[in-house]
Amino acid sequence: MAGVAASSALPVRVLVVDDQTLVRTGFRMVLDAQDGVEVTGEAADGSTGIDMCRLLAPDVVLMDVRMPGTDGIAATRRIVRECPQSRVIVLTTFDLDEYAFAALRAGASGFLLKDVAPADLLASIRAVAAGDAAISSRVSRRMLDLFSQSLPSGPSSAGEDAMTALTAREREILSAIAGGLTNTEIANRMFVAESTVKSHVGRILMKLGLRDRVHAVIFAYEHGLTGSRTT
Known part of the structure; x- marks a missing residue:
């Protein structure tokens, strides 16, 4: 011990x-x-x-x-x-x-x-x-302004295929991540345990083949998941 x-x-x-x-x-x-x-x-x-x-x-x-x-x-x-x-x-x-x-x-x-x-x-x-x-949420909100000027007109087919593997809840959590929310903030907003959010985040990263949370933010911006927010 x-x-x-x-x-x-x-x-x-x-x-x-x-x-x-x-x-x-x-x-x-x-x-x-x-x-x-x-x-x-x-x-x-x-x-x-x-x-x-x-x-x-x-x-x-x-x-x-x-x-x-x-x-x-x-x-x-x-x-x-x-x-x-x-x-x-x-x-x-x-x-x-x-x-x-x-x-x-x-x-x-x-x-x-x-x-x-x-x-x-x-x-x-x-x-x-x-x-x-x-x-930081301050920076993540700015990312959309930057990426909207430089991203291609639509998401890649590979990204679209990967998106189909996500459940509706996982898409919701990915959108919240893109909004700069922490796991604690997502848990409070969705009225679930923080450990549940962590499990969802881990599955999202695995399904999309992403390295970490930052690249989940980039992926979300590239695939149009920033227009909706959890309530």
Whole structure:
């Protein structure tokens, strides 16, 4: 039992990648003040971030998008491919940043604005480390505006075929995810247990062949599931 307790107490190890020293210092100060989180390293560009990820194997990488040299998109793509034990949260200053959305497509597990509240940042890090994903409702609402300008006129036939595998409830939950709702919020809105929502989300990801919650949001936007909202 003691071994189990010790294992569960291991901190979430975080690597901060940002070209601005003050930003890295700020995130380190916030995270070092929290229990259960350890900043294991810092990198000033994407290339160094990739190298440090290989060396340190962090649980979560906080990744800036716009950096000289190897930017956050390329670095995210490499880390997802070469460091599967590490998950990436993309950070950006701008609500509508096409580069940041491209990083999500590259495999990032979260998207947060740099002005995120410390409590929300910590919750997102823990969620991503636990295998979930984190995307702020503020950002997810903006995604539709961005994608509506660049998506093809209709969904792919493969996506349509995958959609037929979803039940009506699963479609409803996928729409709620696209609206930026957390599992807790979906459970409260649908008057079901949070564990029930988690089970539905897991089945949705499996049926659609999606990596995580963020890519479920992208899929929902691409296949027109953002017009309806749970009530």
